[in-house]
Amino acid sequence: MTRAAGPGVALSATTIVDRALELAEREGAAALSMRRLGRELGVDATAFYRHFRDKDELVLALADRTIESVLDRLRDITPDTGWRSALRRIADAMWQQAQEHPVVFALTFARSTGGPAERQVVEIILRTLQPLGLGAAKTVLLYRLFMDTLLALAGMGCTARTLPPEIAEKDVTAWSRVYAALPHKDFPATHKHAPALIGVTDHEIFMASVDSLITYIESQLA
């Protein structure tokens, strides 16, 4: 019989999320189709609809699953952890999530799952900012600034890194092909800085952003 995902393993939401996560990260977002996932699970493509309303619900479930590992990395943050270290640990955990699950991160960084893991992460970050005594309006603005900036930066990086191979190639080489070749005459600044620009890594930028955000929050304390 070819019905189940394995001997004695009944199809369930958890099994589907497990396999879908592995499939997406292994073969890219394009491979995350119902027919492909059904093959992976040994069931018909449409069996899926007994467990999820639609594909988007699965994608959000994948996101919440990857947020669980973020949550694990934040467990040792206590009320005694300084807010700077706490924010750095949160940023680190987001960066790691993006590196480990770039396909799902690219698919969902602009979304809200509303799931259990996401809720807990939100609570932890708000608890970090709350004691700064900035007042409600400033606290929520800085929360959004911090979260949105880092989610967006990491998400943009994952989007670029997980483009279909042919397209990714073209994009990555845009700087070395076109920008490095621009003439000094009309593009003096680009001509001068293109070589160095190619060398800047996403991680450097992300870390500079964390520094910049922490500096900005400090400036708001006065």
Place this chain on the structure above:
Amino acid sequence: MTRAAGPGVALSATTIVDRALELAEREGAAALSMRRLGRELGVDATAFYRHFRDKDELVLALADRTIESVLDRLRDITPDTGWRSALRRIADAMWQQAQEHPVVFALTFARSTGGPAERQVVEIILRTLQPLGLGAAKTVLLYRLFMDTLLALAGMGCTARTLPPEIAEKDVTAWSRVYAALPHKDFPATHKHAPALIGVTDHEIFMASVDSLITYIESQLA
């Protein structure tokens, strides 16, 4: 005859970009299909392939087209414009681009077009940062930090705003439905701040980010 896009208007790359841009922004990314675009232009879906290699090349052409209006808004920046005002004008122009062409912005903010408009914008921003005398390494890092942060923030916003209607609805209401309803007992910080969090706008965040980036660049001058 139904061959041409209009009386005397032959099919050309420019005509295709015009119509595709209008179609995408009017009806969303899902409407930007070859068959739909062909109908719009009054030609067969596959006539397109006489003018572009593939759909991705069209998408990048749409991006470069929307960057032209950014360029127009930066024309009055001169060597005499202070770097702070210049960066603010650049940020404003990017924000406007995102508001006017959210669908194309969402599709391409993580990409490099390598096109003529993009090249000129890059040159203008590098010319703004170059005179600060930060040295090559710091100049390129701050260039990437400034550009990537603002592109990513605006792009994430456009992605959220241009989701298919059913999905967008679910996402937008996640905060008001789930977060505002979390109990004080387990989620005291979220319970307290959820109402205010719902009210923070993308534009406030974007402007706070511009402030934060300029402050950070200032701190690097010392």
Place this chain on the structure above:
DNA sequence: ACCTGAACACCGTTCAAGT
């Protein structure tokens, strides 16, 4: 030189039928 249209190999999703 450029466009057509059939065709290929895919999508997400619905629904009646099976067990």
Place this chain on the structure above:
DNA sequence: ACCTGAACACCGTTCAAGT
């Protein structure tokens, strides 16, 4: 209660044929 499989309404792209 859950899964199957045909079917529907789509995709992007290729290629031989038309003009």
